Amino acid sequence: xxxxxxxxxxxALVVAALALAAYQGVRSAxxxxxxxxxxxxxxxxxxxxxxxxxxxxxxxxxxxxxxxQFTLTDGTTAYRVTFAGVLPDLFAEGRQVxxxxxxxxxxxxxxxxxxxxxxxxYRERYPER
Amino acid sequence: xxxxxxxxxxxAAVVTAAYGILVTVLGIRxxxxxxxxxxxxxxxxxxxxxxxxxxxxxxxxxxxxxxVRFVAVASESTQPLFYTITAFWGGHDGALLLWALVLAGYxxxxxxxxxxxxxxxxxxxxxxxxxxxxFSGMLAWASDPFARLVPPPPDGQxxxxxxxxxxxxxxxxxxxxxxxxxxVPFAIVVAALVTGRLDDTWVVLARRWVLVGxxxxxxxxxxxxxxxxxxxxxxxYWAWDPVENAALMPWxxxxxxxxxxxxQERRGLLATWNVALVILAFALTLFGTFLVxxxxxxxxxxxxxxxxxxxxxxxxxxxxxxxxxxxxxRWDQLRRPATIEAVLSRETAFLANNLLLVAATAVVFVGTxxxxxxxxxxxxxxxxxxxxxxRVLTPIALALLLLMAIGPLLPWRRASREQLVxxxxxxxxxxxxxxxxxxAAGVRAPVxxxxxxxxxxxxxxxxxxxxxxVRVRAARGEPVLTALGQLLWHNRRRYGGxxxxxxxxxxxxxxxxxxxxxxxxxxxxxxxxxxQLGAYLFEFRGLAGAQRPGIDVVEAEVRVWRGARDLGVxxxxxxxxxxxxxxxxEVAIRSSPREDLYAILADWTPDGRATLRVLIHPLVxxxxxxxxxxxxxxxxxxxxxxxxxxxxLPVGExxxxxxxxxx
Numbered sequence: 001x002x003x004x005x006x007x008x009x010x011x012a013l014v015v016a017a018l019a020l021a022a023y024q025g026v027r028s029a030x031x032x033x034x035x036x037x038x039x040x041x042x043x044x045x046x047x048x049x050x051x052x053x054x055x056x057x058x059x060x061x062x063x064x065x066x067x068x069q070f071t072l073t074d075g076t077t078a079y080r081v082t083f084a085g086v087l088p089d090l091f092a093e094g095r096q097v098x099x100x101x102x103x104x105x106x107x108x109x110x111x112x113x114x115x116x117x118x119x120x121x122y123r124e125r126y127p128e129r
Numbered sequence: 130x131x132x133x134x135x136x137x138x139x140x141a142a143v144v145t146a147a148y149g150i151l152v153t154v155l156g157i158r159x160x161x162x163x164x165x166x167x168x169x170x171x172x173x174x175x176x177x178x179x180x181x182x183x184x185x186x187x188x189x190x191x192x193x194x195x196x197v198r199f200v201a202v203a204s205e206s207t208q209p210l211f212y213t214i215t216a217f218w219g220g221h222d223g224a225l226l227l228w229a230l231v232l233a234g235y236x237x238x239x240x241x242x243x244x245x246x247x248x249x250x251x252x253x254x255x256x257x258x259x260x261x262x263x264f265s266g267m268l269a270w271a272s273d274p275f276a277r278l279v280p281p282p283p284d285g286q287x288x289x290x291x292x293x294x295x296x297x298x299x300x301x302x303x304x305x306x307x308x309x310x311x312x313v314p315f316a317i318v319v320a321a322l323v324t325g326r327l328d329d330t331w332v333v334l335a336r337r338w339v340l341v342g343x344x345x346x347x348x349x350x351x352x353x354x355x356x357x358x359x360x361x362x363x364x365x366y367w368a369w370d371p372v373e374n375a376a377l378m379p380w381x382x383x384x385x386x387x388x389x390x391x392x393q394e395r396r397g398l399l400a401t402w403n404v405a406l407v408i409l410a411f412a413l414t415l416f417g418t419f420l421v422x423x424x425x426x427x428x429x430x431x432x433x434x435x436x437x438x439x440x441x442x443x444x445x446x447x448x449x450x451x452x453x454x455x456x457x458x459r460w461d462q463l464r465r466p467a468t469i470e471a472v473l474s475r476e477t478a479f480l481a482n483n484l485l486l487v488a489a490t491a492v493v494f495v496g497t498x499x500x501x502x503x504x505x506x507x508x509x510x511x512x513x514x515x516x517x518x519x520r521v522l523t524p525i526a527l528a529l530l531l532l533m534a535i536g537p538l539l540p541w542r543r544a545s546r547e548q549l550v551x552x553x554x555x556x557x558x559x560x561x562x563x564x565x566x567x568x569a570a571g572v573r574a575p576v577x578x579x580x581x582x583x584x585x586x587x588x589x590x591x592x593x594x595x596x597x598x599v600r601v602r603a604a605r606g607e608p609v610l611t612a613l614g615q616l617l618w619h620n621r622r623r624y625g626g627x628x629x630x631x632x633x634x635x636x637x638x639x640x641x642x643x644x645x646x647x648x649x650x651x652x653x654x655x656x657x658x659x660x661q662l663g664a665y666l667f668e669f670r671g672l673a674g675a676q677r678p679g680i681d682v683v684e685a686e687v688r689v690w691r692g693a694r695d696l697g698v699x700x701x702x703x704x705x706x707x708x709x710x711x712x713x714x715e716v717a718i719r720s721s722p723r724e725d726l727y728a729i730l731a732d733w734t735p736d737g738r739a740t741l742r743v744l745i746h747p748l749v750x751x752x753x754x755x756x757x758x759x760x761x762x763x764x765x766x767x768x769x770x771x772x773x774x775x776x777x778l779p780v781g782e783x784x785x786x787x788x789x790x791x792x
Contacts, residue, residue, distance in 0.1 A: 003472050011484055018488045021521045026499055029517030033500070033510040051512060063732065066653040066740045084651070086362060086731040086742050089291065089713045 031100065036077040051100045052079065052109065058093040072099060072109070079103075083111040090116035132197045135185030135275040139268045142178040142229075145171050146262035153255050165251050172240050172254055175261050176233035183230045186223060186274055190216055196281035199223055199274045205287035205708050207679035212288050215298040219288045222274035224301060225437070228418075229264045231302070231309040236261060239313040239338070246330065249320040256316035263444050271437050287679075287708040296356035304349030304376060308414040310342020311379060315411035315452070318404050322455040327400070327462050329393065335407060336390050340767045343383045344760055350376055351756040362714030362729050364649070364744045366752070369518045374497045375417030378490050382410040385486035392479045395541060401456065401463040402483070408452035413490075415445045420497070471543040478536030485525050485532070492521045519644075523576055530583040530637060533630050534590045537623075556589035577645035584634045591627045621765050628762025635755030642748030643725075649744040655737065662743050665726065666690040669739055670698075681705040685730045685739050689719070701730040701741070725749045 033051040034042065052072055060071035067084045070093075081099050091097060091114060101111035149171025156164030186199070190213050195201040203216035203223065212219075218227045236257050243250035268274065291297070314335040321331035353373065354366040367373060386406040392399045419441035456463075469476055496513040504510050538552050564582035572578050595613070598620075602612035617624045650662040656671040670686035683703045689696040699717035706713065719726040724747040732740040 003469050003477075006472050007469065007477060007480065011480075014484060015488065018492065018521065018525070021524070022492050022495055022517075025517040025521045026495065026513055029496075029514045029520070030499070030503070030511050031514050033512055038509075063734070065734075065738070066651060066732075068732070086651075086714075086729055089362065090711065092710075 033098075035074040036072060036079050037074050039079075040077045046103050049100070049102050051098050051115075052081075053096070053098050054079075056091070056093050056095055056097055061093055072097070079107050079109045081109045081111050081114075083114050085113070087114055088116040131185045131188040131192065131194060132275045132277065135182045135189070136273070138178045138182035138185060139265060139273075139275070142175050142182065142265040143262065143269050145175045145178060146258050146265055149175065149258045150255055150262065153251055153258070157251050157255075165254075168251070168254055168258070169240055172236050172258060172261075175258065175265070176237045179226075179229045179233040179265065182268070182274075183217075183226055186217060186226060187214065189275075190214065193285065194281075195283070195285050196278055197274075198276045198278040201278050201282050201285040203285070203288050205285040205679075207708070208285075208287055208293075209678075211298070212293045215292075216288045218301040218305075219292045219297075221437075222268075222272045222276075224305075225264070225268055225272045226274050227301060228305050228309060229261075229268060231305045232261060232264060232312060235309055235313050239316060242313075243317070243334070246334070248324055248326055249317060249331065249334070252320035252323045253313075253316040256319045257312065260312050260316075263440075267437060267440060271440055284708070287706065290704065290706045290709060290711055290713045291360055294356055294360050296352050296359065300349060300352040300356055303345050303352055307342050307344075307346025307349050308376075308379065308417065310338065310345055311383065311407075311411045311414050313338040314342070314407045315448075318407045319452065319455060322404065322459050325459065325462065327459060329397070329400075332390055332393050332400075332403065336387070336394075337767060339383050339386055339390075339407070339410070340763060343380070343387060344763045344767065346376065346380045346383065347756065347763070348760055350380060351753070355753065358749070359716060359718065360714075362716050364647075364716075364727055364729070364742075364746070366749070369496070369515045371497050372421050374493045375420045378493055378497075379410050379413040379417060381486050381490040381493070382406055382413055385483045385490075386410060388479050388486075389483045392476045396476055397465045397467045398469065398476060399480075400465060401460065404456050404463065405453070406483075406487075408449070408456065412445060412448050412452065415441060415448060419445060473539065473544040473549070475536060475539040475541045475544075478532055478539050482529065482532050482536060485529050489522055489525045492525070493518065496521075526637065527576075527579055527583060530580065530587065530634070533633065534583065534587040537626065537630070538590055538594065552593075553590070555593055556586050559589040560586035574645040577641040580637050580641035584638050587630060587634050591631060594627065617765075621768050625762045625764070625766025625768075628765060629759050630762075632755045632757070632759025632762055635751045635758060637755075639748045639750070639752030639755060642751065643746045646747045647744060649742065651731065651740065651742045653738055653740045663745050664691050665696075665743075665745070667728075667741070667743060669741065672733060672737060672739060677704075679707055681707070683730070683733070685733075685741060687717070687728055687741065687743075689726065696726075699726070699728045701728045703730050720750050722750055723747065 031049055031051055032042075032045055033053065034045070036052055036054050039045065039050060039052055054072040054074045057071040057073045057078065060069075062069045067082060068087060069080060069082050071078050072081050073079075081101075083099070083101075088097075095116065098115040099109065099111040100113040100115065101109060104110045149168045152164045152171065153168030155161070156168055186197075188194075189197045189200050190204055191210070193200065193204060193206060193213075199220055199222050203220045204213050208216070216223070218224045239257055240250065240254050243253055317331050317335045317338070321327055350373075353376070357368070358364075358366040383406075386403060389399050389406065390403055393403050419438060469480075471477075496517050499513050500511045534556065535553070540548060560582050563585040564578065567578060567581055572581065595616070598616045599609060599612045602616060603609055607615065648663055650660065652660040652667075654660060654669040656669060659666060659668045661667070666689070668688040668690075670688055673684045673686065675682040675684060681704070683705075684700050685702070687699045687701070689699055696719065699719060701717040702715040704713045704715055705711070714729055717728040724745050727744040727746060729742045729744075730739060731742050
């Protein structure tokens, strides 16, 4: 075989291996991202690791030693979220947050991560006229 | 007033760019030097108008003219002057103006630099002005930084507290200097394709511009990582967020180009491939901006949705079609008679390096856009998490590290077995011994161990190269230090490249160490209580309140011991910005070459108990140090070199092989 052909074969093998790894990687690392309402309608995902996007219901935040509980809602469906880590800076009642974790029992969602979408701009306070 | 001037400058810039394109195209068709000169002047005028617009926005910011919407959004009365100035790029419209301002600099510099190549200069000017037209058009119609707010509010909202940080002040300008830097090589390549001047002149011209952009892009990525580490309070520096990926992809492609271009310079191979890489790097900078600004992909950055998205996508389509269309058209002319002669050769190592870097780009691309694709197909949003990136990119990174050790020392064309043994026996022995010692010392994580062993291999090959070079000079009677200095200075490109490799090695070691061996602990403690993490003992001393202008501060005092040694006090804080009603973490970091101690005040209760989170990140400071070495090395390689400046060997002439057996 000419060096050119050998390299082409080796290159193709590497690319194929990487494509396979990428495919499996995407399969295993995909986290669905739903609202509480959508999540309630997808029982097939109830044992999976998901992200829920919703609003922190005002008045629902309860703190105890090293742990915080709050209700995440999209206006129709609500889940009680427990979280034992550091809350992001933009976390507040009435704010939009993303929680990542899994459903533990009934309506309790154990979050391993709370992410606040970070608005670089606050357009809502000064809407264009 | 400043607002009107800015608006006028932007509109005038649009007209100027359009005029410049028109006269330059006419000038090329009629071979009329006067028209071409008018086009070059239009380029300078465009740059001056954009500079005027930028000056107007800065004036409005400093005057706190809240009748300008952007000023009201990004600044407020108590904001320090420094952050009022950096608020320029703290919002969407200003960031786009910053992009245009950076482009203005590159436009003038690029047109000037091409004076010696009149045939390329005119078409390159058209390309640069077309990009300029697009960006000033966006500023005029899609993303106007001078839009009014009627009636003006009494005070502004202020810059997002997360952005009030020196690293965030530096991150966007450097990143944009990197992004926009890819425009000039793109213009050069398109000019070469259009005119059919496909000799290797464009290679030499494009290389330095890509290198300059690449240095800034590296720094921009690094500053962003540092910002994330010190400000976001999650203890990490990289999250595989789409916005981060957007900046990483052009960096990877530009890195590939900086390697493969050497194969074209020395062996005349890969010309088509190199053209494709330049087009791709530029397209990825546009794609990155589209990702960041369009809101298509859910990201923690979640920038405002705007009309900018579709416009970028359209422009991106034009760039890809034009670039690759021209490439296909000139395909036959780019082909060279030279070929790869042996599998074991430097050109093969470069080829493998390119394959891996482009594959890494593809991996990042897939992980980044996959959620958008599934949303379109299945109607369900999803994200592809860090495990995907880590899993697929780790083997690529290890393979690149191995190539980094082998590639630079392989001879061009063909390597013999004896040469390989002579070159790599010692470094391989050093790496194996180091690996044995590390394993014996208890380093078990396989990936981290692999990185450390390969890192040692790279270091040993670079070290051996230096020793050999110095020896040859010292044998001629030069003192050792002089010999070393002379060696580095007279082979700037080569040793600059080695230094860049050294930087990457340090960074990868830092990444491997901090991701494999990080530990953390969260504790809720009353004043006087202690807790332990690793070799460290922490004592919570209590909370204190303080005031800064516009900010309320709560501070925890934490005394730290390592064994019997008193390391002093860490003070993690929470800041409350009154204007935004927004709290923010200020983490306390104690950094040493061995590891970082990172403390966060997570929460507290009215009775004075605090929830503290402490993390130990081994080797994080190596990441920052490696970045500095990388940039310094690349700068050295970018300096002009008089001797043998990128000589392209005629086909058939035996190439000197400087690598093996010293100069």
